[in-house]
Amino acid sequence: MQFDVLTLFPEMFSILDESIIGRAKKNKKIDINIVNIRDFSKNKHNKVDDTPYGGGAGMVMMPDVVYRAYDSLENKENAKVIYMSPQGKKLNQEKVKELSKENHLIILCGHYEGIDQRVLDKIVDEEISIGDYVLTGGELPAMVLIDSVSRYVEGVLNKESIKEESFSENLLEYPQYTRPEVFEGEKVPEVLLSGNHKEIDKWRKEKSLEITKKKRPDLLKEVQNSQIAPL
Numbered sequence: 001m002q003f004d005v006l007t008l009f010p011e012m013f014s015i016l017d018e019s020i021i022g023r024a025k026k027n028k029k030i031d032i033n034i035v036n037i038r039d040f041s042k043n044k045h046n047k048v049d050d051t052p053y054g055g056g057a058g059m060v061m062m063p064d065v066v067y068r069a070y071d072s073l074e075n076k077e078n079a080k081v082i083y084m085s086p087q088g089k090k091l092n093q094e095k096v097k098e099l100s101k102e103n104h105l106i107i108l109c110g111h112y113e114g115i116d117q118r119v120l121d122k123i124v125d126e127e128i129s130i131g132d133y134v135l136t137g138g139e140l141p142a143m144v145l146i147d148s149v150s151r152y153v154e155g156v157l158n159k160e161s162i163k164e165e166s167f168s169e170n171l172l173e174y175p176q177y178t179r180p181e182v183f184e185g186e187k188v189p190e191v192l193l194s195g196n197h198k199e200i201d202k203w204r205k206e207k208s209l210e211i212t213k214k215k216r217p218d219l220l221k222e223v224q225n226s227q228i229a230p231l
């Protein structure tokens with residue numbers, strides 16, 4: 001999977017060199033190409049934004065600079081262009097799975113009051129929001145998108161994790177325990193030490209259901225609607 005990111009703050013993306021996404025990059029399971037929009041300014045001061053027509057506060061990113069940055073990318077024909085914006089369609093796990101089936105995503109990160117509408121109309125296929133709140137830029141949302149989508153790319157996670165996840169769809173995870181057997185006087189639930197895998201599975205499903213009922217009853221209604229009997 002190829003990700004191209006158009007941004008004014010390329011250094012923010014060093015976060016993706018860590019942990020599982022960093023390993024996926026090293027192992028060539030994903031390729032993340034960060035492009036600095038500022039490199040495509042023709043202004044002698046490398047200006048990338050200007051005041052809004054019609055007046056008002058803040059600055060707007062100029063369409064020609066953003067377009068040249070986009071146009072510099074190779075193999076765009078089969079790529080989907082995504083604009084990270086609080087006005088976009090809300091990202092969820094279903095959308096993440098759908099995007100993971102693409103081969104090439106181009107992610108545009110806006111700043112200031114946004115980007116000139118004309119270049120958005122010309123190049124953007126989908127506008128996506130990571131939630132109903134405003135951030136200072138689209139960079140953190142872009143990284144959230146890359147992380148969540150990369151988890152579904154073949155070879156990034158081990159197959160077991162993904163399988164277990166789909167098994168418990170629309171339910172929250174059961175609690176996990178590891179050594180020591182007693183921590184601050186609290187013992188690990190006995191059933192997990194029993195070696196009885198049928199009983200362990202049953203306990204975990206019950207816990208998942210109980211925790212979902214308590215923390216996210218809205219999810220449980222979706223489980224009922226989807227006709228998947230969890231127990």
Ligand code: 4G0
Nearest residue numbers: 084085086110129130134135137138
């Ligand atoms: C475009 C995305 C980009 C427009 C981006 C702001 C939150 C999200 C930006 C704006 C972002 C999100 C109109 C304020 C940059 N903040 N929820 N900030 N406007 O995904």
